Amino acid sequence: MKNNELILAIETSCDETSAAVIKNGEEILSNIVSSQIESHKRFGGVVPEIASRHHVEQITLIIEEAMKEAEVAFQDLSAVAVTEGPGLVGALLIGVNAAKAIAFAHDLPLIGVHHIAGHIYANQLVHKLQFPLLTLVVSGGHTELVYMEKDGSFEIIGETRDDAVGEAYDKVARTLGLPYPGGPHIDKMAHEGKPTYDLPRAWLEQDSFDFSFSGLKSSVINNLHNKKQRGEEVIPEDLAASFQESVIEVLVTKTKKAQEQYGVAQVLLAGGVAANKGLRSELQRVFEPSEVELLIPPLNLCTDNAAMIGAAASIKFKQKKFATYDLNGNPGLDLENQ
Amino acid sequence: MGYTLAIDTSSYVLTLAISAEKKIVGEVMTNIKKNHSLRLMPAIDQLMKDVGISANQLERIVVAEGPGSYTGVRIAVTTAKSLAWSLNIPLVGVSSLELMVQTGRYFNGYTVPIVDARRGQVFTSLYKSEHNRMVEIHEDRLRMLGEWLEQLKEVGGPILFVGQDLDLHSEEIRVVLGDQAVFAPHAMSLPRGGELAALGYEKEAVQSVHTFVPRYLRLAEAEAKWQSEQQKVRESND
Ligand SMILES: [Zn+2]
Numbered sequence: 001m002k003n004n005e006l007i008l009a010i011e012t013s014c015d016e017t018s019a020a021v022i023k024n025g026e027e028i029l030s031n032i033v034s035s036q037i038e039s040h041k042r043f044g045g046v047v048p049e050i051a052s053r054h055h056v057e058q059i060t061l062i063i064e065e066a067m068k069e070a071e072v073a074f075q076d077l078s079a080v081a082v083t084e085g086p087g088l089v090g091a092l093l094i095g096v097n098a099a100k101a102i103a104f105a106h107d108l109p110l111i112g113v114h115h116i117a118g119h120i121y122a123n124q125l126v127h128k129l130q131f132p133l134l135t136l137v138v139s140g141g142h143t144e145l146v147y148m149e150k151d152g153s154f155e156i157i158g159e160t161r162d163d164a165v166g167e168a169y170d171k172v173a174r175t176l177g178l179p180y181p182g183g184p185h186i187d188k189m190a191h192e193g194k195p196t197y198d199l200p201r202a203w204l205e206q207d208s209f210d211f212s213f214s215g216l217k218s219s220v221i222n223n224l225h226n227k228k229q230r231g232e233e234v235i236p237e238d239l240a241a242s243f244q245e246s247v248i249e250v251l252v253t254k255t256k257k258a259q260e261q262y263g264v265a266q267v268l269l270a271g272g273v274a275a276n277k278g279l280r281s282e283l284q285r286v287f288e289p290s291e292v293e294l295l296i297p298p299l300n301l302c303t304d305n306a307a308m309i310g311a312a313a314s315i316k317f318k319q320k321k322f323a324t325y326d327l328n329g330n331p332g333l334d335l336e337n338q
Numbered sequence: 339m340g341y342t343l344a345i346d347t348s349s350y351v352l353t354l355a356i357s358a359e360k361k362i363v364g365e366v367m368t369n370i371k372k373n374h375s376l377r378l379m380p381a382i383d384q385l386m387k388d389v390g391i392s393a394n395q396l397e398r399i400v401v402a403e404g405p406g407s408y409t410g411v412r413i414a415v416t417t418a419k420s421l422a423w424s425l426n427i428p429l430v431g432v433s434s435l436e437l438m439v440q441t442g443r444y445f446n447g448y449t450v451p452i453v454d455a456r457r458g459q460v461f462t463s464l465y466k467s468e469h470n471r472m473v474e475i476h477e478d479r480l481r482m483l484g485e486w487l488e489q490l491k492e493v494g495g496p497i498l499f500v501g502q503d504l505d506l507h508s509e510e511i512r513v514v515l516g517d518q519a520v521f522a523p524h525a526m527s528l529p530r531g532g533e534l535a536a537l538g539y540e541k542e543a544v545q546s547v548h549t550f551v552p553r554y555l556r557l558a559e560a561e562a563k564w565q566s567e568q569q570k571v572r573e574s575n576d
Contacts, residue, residue, distance in 0.1 A: 101420035
């Protein structure tokens with residue numbers, strides 16, 4: 001008899017092959033992540049065809065490892081969950097087809113999960129969620145403020161109009177000659193420098209919770225270029241610090257404003273850029289003195305992983321929102337109407 | 339009794355079959371430009387229902403491992419290895435080209451499969467029918483069609499060409515080989531799940547399901563570019 005809800009979750013949306021077993025939507029029995037970053041580094045970014053090839057090499061091995069570590073057999077499972085989108089289509093297909101085959105072989109319910117819902121629900125693996133809540137989602141592909149009135153309901157109240165935060169970080173890092181992925185390098189350099197350069201902040205319209213980072217990115221590149229042409233010295237640490245300060249000021253200010261306007265008692269941080277130390281500490285500084293509870297997942301749950309997919313899948317399991325065998329990888333999957 | 343499930347999505351064709359030992363009990367084949375990832379598992383589910391068996395009655399999975407469409411092959415291979423691993427049953431990989439040349443089993447001569455690989459290249463090989471079985475003479479490889487045809491001129495005797503991409507190349511083949519070239523009709527040019535199941539029934543299962551991967555026969559474009567750049571760096575250092 002199944003007393004506990006045990007979900008096998010699979011995530012292959014980008015360059016991490018991951019599988020996890022999650023108990024009752026909140027306890028991690030296993031969370032295996034195989035990163036391909038070493039393979040993509042030499043190309044200066046993720047190459048989709050190579051990512052897909054790696055996923056096929058790894059997929060059953062990683063799932064087996066997750067089940068072994070969790071000490072569960074197929075008959076113990078309640079469902080199989082998988083990232084349906086967004087992401088690289090060829091990469092998504094590997095997880096989706098593996099999940100469908102396992103669900104079919106063992107007659108298990110199949111659950112398709114939105115990758116960003118996964119990032120948000122990563123927080124549920126460390127703390128109880130209290131609705132309504134607000135999440136700042138920041139990653140290589142996303143920059144969004146998501147309002148949630150209740151479990152499984154997502155409203156995007158603000159999003160980037162051009163580059164995602166992570167994208168801007170990577171581009172600025174490349175300009176400064178830092179290796180891929182550049183985000184963590186900028187974060188580190190920023191702490192060694194001072195924000196002495198005057199860089200713009202894109203506030204957009206007064207009541208907007210949207211973001212824009214392409215102007216800031218261009219400004220950094222122009223600054224560097226102009227100074228070099230005039231033979232002036234550029235202090236990379238200071239430029240990184242100035243860039244990071246601009247990004248964080250906009251992110252945190254808009255989050256705080258949205259929190260007040262929507263009257264939420266819980267603010268969540270989610271996504272790969274949530275690993276950024278500068279962002280974490282500024283959010284803490286702003287929210288700590290207030291009544292608002294700030295949740296920031298540990299680093300290993302910020303980057304892509306299957307545990308977060310299992311946590312988000314648990315909501316759909318309870319709502320019996322199951323997928324059929326025609327589930328497909330969907331690179332443009334909509335968060336609000338999934 | 340145990341059943342074999344055979345699947346192939348390495349081209350526009352989606353085909354699968356279920357066999358009980360040597361007997362084919364069900365087969366599906368479509369030749370349309372529709373999404374394999376969406377259609378493969380519903381097709382398997384439906385065929386299994388039609389022949390009245392459940393997943394735990396499967397005792398062997400056979401898959402066409404490529405060469406072919408990278409994404410197409412990955413869909414079948416991922417499905418096949420996930421089924422084989424999770425049901426703990428043997429997995430057999432069969433070359434997509436070997437599957438195609440089965441058309442030539444009763445042809446007195448050679449058979450050459452052609453899968454277009456763009457820029458004058460084809461995935462191809464050379465087989466010959468011996469005692470009504472197809473024997474590989476030249477292995478599956480990515481070749482320049484022009485050079486390959488010159489080589490084929492030398493084998494002597496009629497050559498049966500098979501493949502869905504033949505329309506693209508039949509003109510060039512005819513120019514070089516003349517009457518030596520014979521073309522399989524469309525109805526005999528499509529891969530069949532039943533043939534795949536039969537081939538897989540005779541072949542050894544793979545040693546490790548986990549490490550089983552598609553036979554791409556070509557590096558990813560970025561990888562090839564990177565390797566040739568590394569080569570240039572090495573040469574300029576010499
Ligand atoms: Zn992510």
